Amino acid sequence: MSGREFHCDVCEGVQLFEAPPCVDGHGVDCPEFVCTGCGAAVLIATFALRTPRLDARRRRPATPGHRRAA
Template sequence: MGDRELRCVICDRDMMFEVPPCGDGHDDDCPELLCTRCGAAEMLFPLSLRVRRFRGVAPQQRRAA
């Protein structure tokens, strides 16, 4: 992945971010990046969503008596 330019929320501008030394063995694929100016950390990771599907009859809304 290497260095990349991202918006830093601390510096409030586009800054270069670099991959820090990773102790988890990710090397250049580490999801953590550091701003080269202020040192703010940015985490990059894929977002996975789960969609719940109802099978059969949909639940009915309750009615007041």
């Protein structure tokens, strides 16, 4: 079992959390942890997000009849 310290909402403080044996095949990268103080479980989820990119070809043209100052 591997251990990490996280804030436990039940214990209301920083506690040692351990990863139980993973039955899903994650190995050491298992996202499930259990508080050694009270037994509360947490799931650590990570997300990979791509940032949107502004593309010059997709910009909307100015509305017709709109005048720009010189």
